[in-house]
Amino acid sequence: MTTSHPQRGAARTRVITQAALALAQEAGYAKLSIEAVAARAGVGKHTIYRRWPSKGLLFLDSLLSQNEPDLDYPDTGDVLADLRRQIYAAVDLLGNPPWGPLYRALIAEAQHDPAVAAGLNERFIRPQADKTVARLKAAQEQGQISRGFDLNLAMAVLSGPLYFSLLITQEPTTHDYVDRVLEALFAGMEPRH
Template sequence: MICEVGYDKTSIEAIARRAGVSKQTIYRWWPSKGAVILEAATESLSTVVTLADTGDIVADIRTQLTAILNLINTTGFGPAYRCLIAAGQSDPELLRTVFDQIIEPNIEDFGARTALAQQRGEMRADADWHTMRDLLYGVVEYRLIHAMPLEPEYIDGVLEIVFHGAR
């Protein structure tokens, strides 16, 4: 629905009408339209954020980021997520929930996967995984929020810089 009419024109009433339930039913489960949209976005994202372990951390991150870009570029996830972030600027609880449900679980997964990669020698043992995370995923957030193109080839360039430097 949000993809059809936009965030501002999406309402609890319209969501309830589309679902064939009363708006009281919607409010029983979600406190706001942002919460409804967040749950839908989280479900969409959950299918692509798994960070595999093939023994090649760069290939695993490339696979994950490419799947995320595909979701952003071919579904309504990108516009919905941008709207959630925008709505979160005036709704700190929504923004915190976005962090708790979408960002934090992925930070934990990335931290665990990079720790394993460091133990195995897939990457330097002293590599700062927090900064790597910010560079890899922050660029996706930045480009998504600003409606800039997100192409798999761009991800290859970011991976090259993060894992091999700019020299």
């Protein structure tokens, strides 16, 4: 009878996910294969498939488990400054290697693999959206945002232009662009006296 060793399993998982990320950075996600990851990690393919039923789910886990970014919102009492600070951090992270190209590849994979889409939404997109809405709600309760403004819509209006530049035009998302998006959004959310 064999007993499982959680530390050994965690170490093996780390080796596999690091191998997947390294190979994705070297050759691109499209050329990533379970066979290549297994060879780099020094494990059998069955070891990988037992934990991740697809290349996309392995890549999702690899990217989101490696030093997950701290994209929490500060609450300084100035919602605009807090949003600006957090969004600057996000665009700096997603606009540059290694996260930028890998995150775009993950979004692309999510378009074809419902399990990857669900995992990405559950582990990254939804938590970030919830943090944004919570920060906006606090500002709304403090009178910094119109009481009647739909905060989920504010989240969509805020993230849409950022994803558009990241995924569609692939132009650098500058801090100036973020400022312009925030200015446009807040023009519609200001309390009416």
